[in-house]
Amino acid sequence: MKNLLELEHVTMQFGGVVAVNDLSMHVDENEIVALIGPNGAGKTTAFNCITGVYEPSNGKISYDGKCIIANHPSGKMAKLYAGKEHEMYLGGKVLAPTPDEITKLGIARTFQNIRLFKSMNVFDNVLTAMHVRAKANLFSSVFRLSWKEEKEMRDATEKLLKEQNLWEMRAEEATSLPYGLQRRLEIARALATRPKLLLLDEPAAGMNPQETQELASFIKEIKERYGLTVLMIEHHMDLVMNISDRIYVLDFGSLIAEGTPEEVQSNQRVIDAYLGVAENV
Amino acid sequence: MEKEKRNNLIMTFIAIALVYLVVFILELTLRPTSIVFTVLRKGAIYSLVAVSMNLLNGFTGLFSLGQAGFMLLGAYTYAILTIPTEVKQSDRVYRYYDAVINFDTGVFVALIAAGLVAAFFAFLIGLPVLRLKSDYLAIATLGFAEIIRAIFQWDVLGPLTNGANLLREFKDLSRITLPFSDIPFPPTLFVFIVAGVCILLVVLLINSSYGRAFKAIRDDEVAAEAMGINLFKHKEMSFVISSFFAGISGALLAMFQYTVQAQQFRTMLTYEILLIVVIGGIGSISGSCIASFLYIALSEWWLRGLDMGTFLGINAPELFRSGFRRLVFSVIIMIIVLFFSKGIMGDKEISFERMKHLFRKKRKAKGADA
Numbered sequence: 191m192k193n194l195l196e197l198e199h200v201t202m203q204f205g206g207v208v209a210v211n212d213l214s215m216h217v218d219e220n221e222i223v224a225l226i227g228p229n230g231a232g233k234t235t236a237f238n239c240i241t242g243v244y245e246p247s248n249g250k251i252s253y254d255g256k257c258i259i260a261n262h263p264s265g266k267m268a269k270l271y272a273g274k275e276h277e278m279y280l281g282g283k284v285l286a287p288t289p290d291e292i293t294k295l296g297i298a299r300t301f302q303n304i305r306l307f308k309s310m311n312v313f314d315n316v317l318t319a320m321h322v323r324a325k326a327n328l329f330s331s332v333f334r335l336s337w338k339e340e341k342e343m344r345d346a347t348e349k350l351l352k353e354q355n356l357w358e359m360r361a362e363e364a365t366s367l368p369y370g371l372q373r374r375l376e377i378a379r380a381l382a383t384r385p386k387l388l389l390l391d392e393p394a395a396g397m398n399p400q401e402t403q404e405l406a407s408f409i410k411e412i413k414e415r416y417g418l419t420v421l422m423i424e425h426h427m428d429l430v431m432n433i434s435d436r437i438y439v440l441d442f443g444s445l446i447a448e449g450t451p452e453e454v455q456s457n458q459r460v461i462d463a464y465l466g467v468a469e470n471v
Numbered sequence: 472m473e474k475e476k477r478n479n480l481i482m483t484f485i486a487i488a489l490v491y492l493v494v495f496i497l498e499l500t501l502r503p504t505s506i507v508f509t510v511l512r513k514g515a516i517y518s519l520v521a522v523s524m525n526l527l528n529g530f531t532g533l534f535s536l537g538q539a540g541f542m543l544l545g546a547y548t549y550a551i552l553t554i555p556t557e558v559k560q561s562d563r564v565y566r567y568y569d570a571v572i573n574f575d576t577g578v579f580v581a582l583i584a585a586g587l588v589a590a591f592f593a594f595l596i597g598l599p600v601l602r603l604k605s606d607y608l609a610i611a612t613l614g615f616a617e618i619i620r621a622i623f624q625w626d627v628l629g630p631l632t633n634g635a636n637l638l639r640e641f642k643d644l645s646r647i648t649l650p651f652s653d654i655p656f657p658p659t660l661f662v663f664i665v666a667g668v669c670i671l672l673v674v675l676l677i678n679s680s681y682g683r684a685f686k687a688i689r690d691d692e693v694a695a696e697a698m699g700i701n702l703f704k705h706k707e708m709s710f711v712i713s714s715f716f717a718g719i720s721g722a723l724l725a726m727f728q729y730t731v732q733a734q735q736f737r738t739m740l741t742y743e744i745l746l747i748v749v750i751g752g753i754g755s756i757s758g759s760c761i762a763s764f765l766y767i768a769l770s771e772w773w774l775r776g777l778d779m780g781t782f783l784g785i786n787a788p789e790l791f792r793s794g795f796r797r798l799v800f801s802v803i804i805m806i807i808v809l810f811f812s813k814g815i816m817g818d819k820e821i822s823f824e825r826m827k828h829l830f831r832k833k834r835k836a837k838g839a840d841a
Contacts, residue, residue, distance in 0.1 A: 241697065293699035305694035307687050309754075309818065318683040322699025328708060331679040332672065340680065383699050 192219045193255070194387055194419050195240070195297075200249035201273035202235050202443075209235040210246075211443040212274040217387070222413060222420045224430045226454075227440035228463055233423045234302060236440070237391055240421075241299050242289040248273055250282075253295055253387070260285045293322055298385035300376045302392045302423075306364040312375055313360040317347045319382035347382065353415070354378045370401045374408070381416060388412075390422035394429050402426050406433050431455065439463065479823045491663060498657040510768045512644070512662045516723045517763035519666040521747040522673050522756055523716035528745075529754035529818070530677055531709040532689030533601070534609045536741050537593075540616030541714040543736035544592055545585035545721030547623060547632060550731045552581040553642040564640055568629035578642050582665065582722050589718025590711045592619075597710045601703060616741060623733040638731040645729075662723055669716050674756055676712065685709050750807055751814050758816030774800060 195217040202210040210232040217223045225233050238244045240251060242259070247267055251259040262279035263271040307315050320343040326336030334340070351357045356375060359367060364375060373393060380388060393409070394402045406429050413420055424430045430437065431451040439447040439454060441463040447454055454460055494511065501507060520538060527533050551572055559570040576584070600611045622628065624635040632638075644658035676682050684705050687695040696702055725731045743766075751762030776782035777796040785791075807814075819825065 243693075288701065289696040290699045290701045293697060299697050301694065301697070305691050305697075307690040307694065309686060309690050310683075314683060318687045319698040321680050321684045321687075324680050326680060328676075328681055331681050332676045334675070334679075336680075343680070379698065 193217075194219045194221075194253065195421065196252045197236075197240070198250040198252070199275045199278060200236070200239055200246050200251060201275070202232070202239055202244055203247040203267065203271060203273055206270065206272065208273050208443050210239065210440075213249075213440070213443075213445055215438050215445065215448070217419055217421050219419055220413070220417070221435045222409070222422070222433050224434040224437045225421065225423050225440065226425070226427075226430055226437060230442075231440040232443040233440055234391060235443075237299065237389055237423060240292075241297065241389065242287050242292040245286045247271065248275060248279060250279065253297065258285060258287060258292070258295060290322070293383055293385075296384070296386040297389065298380035298383045298387070299389040300373075300380050300391055300393065302395060304369075304372050304376055306372060306376060306379070308363075308365050310364060311361050312356055312364055312367070313347060313351065315364045315375060316350055316379050316382045317343060319379045320346060322383050350378055350382060354381075369396060370404075373397070373405070377408075377412070381412065385418065387419045387421065390420065390424075392423050392425060394424060394426045397426075399428075402429050405429065409433060475824075482823045487667070491660070491667070494663050495657065495660055498659050506772050508659050510764070510772050511659050512727050513771065514764035514767040515659075515662045515666040516720050516727060517744065517747060517767055518760040519669050519723065520717055520720035520744050521751065521759040521763045522670050523713045523720065524744050525748050525751075525753065525756065525759045526673055526677070526685075526716075527709055527713040528748060529752075530682065530689060531685040531706060533706060533710065534605055535612040535710070535713075536609045536738075536745070537596070537612030537616045537714075538717050538744050539736045539738060539740040540612075540619040541589040541593060541717035542721030542724060542740065543616075543619055543623065543733060544589040545718030546725035546731045546736070547638070547733075548588040548718070549581045549585040549722035550638040550641040550725050551631065552576045552584055553578065554638065554640055558640045564636075564638060565630070565633055566636070568633060570633075571630040578647055581642070582719055585722035586715040586718040589721065590715040593711045593714030594707065597707045601706045601710060613738065613741070616736070616738065620733050620736055632733070635733070638725075639729060641725070641731075643729045644726045647726075662727070665719065665723060669719055670756065670760070673712075673716065677756070681705070681708065746804060749814055750804075752816035752818060753814065754818035755814070755816035755820055757821040758814055758819075761815055761821070769803070770796070770800060 193216050197213055197215050200210060200213045201208065213232075213236055215225075225236065227233055235244065239246045239259070246259065246261050248261060248263055248271070250257055260279065260282060261284050262282055263276060307318060310318065324331075324336075324339060324343065326339050330336040348357070351360055354374060354377075356371065356378060359371070364372065367375060377388075377390070377393070390409070394405050397405060409420060409422075410433055412418060422434075434451060436449065437447075437451055437454045438445060439457070439460050446459045446463055447457045449457070497507065497511075520542060524535075524538050527535050553575055554564055554570075555575050556573060558564055559573060559575075564570075596612070596615050600608060600615070603611055623632045626634040628634070644661065645655075647656040647658060647661050648654055649656050677685070684695070684700045687698065687700055688702060688705055692702060721736075728735070747763045747766050748759055750766065751758030751760070774782075774796045777791050777799055778793050779791065782791050
């Protein structure tokens, strides 16, 4: 199986705090991989490094065989740096793309706290996300010379919304939808950018067990239908254990375990991280 | 659904055409010095600049206060380009300087150039300034407008800008002719056509794929970026386009006023426009247009009596004297901002669909009463 995303020794340090320390992981094509860990373990920070929101202090991230993000401690960070592998990438090139460039490469994401476009209805939310793949320039777009492309975008939006069972609510304000549907809309919006890799940041947050069940089958379904690879952060263990092929466990910024759900479940370090260790008195 | 939409669109076009027809008829029948024309012309010019500001503030979520500066650039570009060559060579306008621009262009070319010059400056300023957020952006653009005003009065630039002196004798509203002839063009209609075309372009932009990207940035920058929208590129785009139209409206203002002086483009002008945008509704094109006509009608016409001694038939020269109008006006504005903070239209547009809806509701309410 092909490596789609690969993180090598990624470290993210804010001032003196090392939020992610020497994280190396990979996601293969057509996999569902989960990134779990207690609160504050650095999962979302890792996500933000992959999507270009943060510039990692050290390390390298490759997508589809090509290096897309690379950095090494320099300037003030060279002195402050407290992570591992300080010397590894020194003198190497620095690549720090903005989030929109990452999205163009085919990596889409959702957010932990839903971030829909508040003033727009359901249809426009998805249609707006199609903009990234539009080829029309400003001129042809304003003068409607690209009406064909516009129509294609509208048709694609319609198709996507129908597939996601959101077509009936297309005219409703995005933020007036029930919580579960807002999540679903956010995923649909991410799909509209036509990604190969979908990053889900706590997709089941705030959902009841039944909704979580539905979400699990939903994620599997979109993975099959759009040929996606999924990397997700999640706290609901039943969801994680149910659908992921592999799991990475973070604690205090460092990777403490990886493997299949069964392997991770029986890993003593993971149990310690979640439940705490009894101190020897 | 589609058919209804198309019908509404056709109705809108008919309504707009009617407005233009009325303007044309008024121009044929009324005295050319009538106050109605002042209100209509200035209202149309302010509509355009308010719409351009709304594109930035209301649709892209960038709080910029540079509008007066870009209008000044437009007004000067237009005036300098259309002062006839023989006037430039005589000392009627450039009394203390030798004009550097030794040619003149037609109205159309000068209008476009006015927009382009403003857009070019916006592009340059946007490079550093658009990396700032909210208040800081407002401060930076406000500062730019003031600096531009000061620079244009600098006498080193005199050969270009005529220093702090007036520019006049350019092709103002009374000197516009039909193309390739000497027949005068109806001036109010001219202002309406130019402003109308520009506003139409803005409407087309807002409803295009790029317009949706602008709105996405306004709603949530982080999400917009994650959806592949390059923040800087789109902000710059919006800023440049907004300034382009501000430049054109500056040129129109120059035509309307017959003279141009940098002094006129004070910060107060930007605040007036901001006020119109807020009163009309942030994020509503039709709101901006309605509000600018209302604002101009109030300040230039309906409240005039408050300064002149007689208002609504009450004759009280002791109370209604010069300056009282401004006081009343401020109170009205305060009431609007305090109690109707969403403005006339909110972020909705006026449309036949909505009007039908409104009428239906009213009828229903009446039916319930009976």
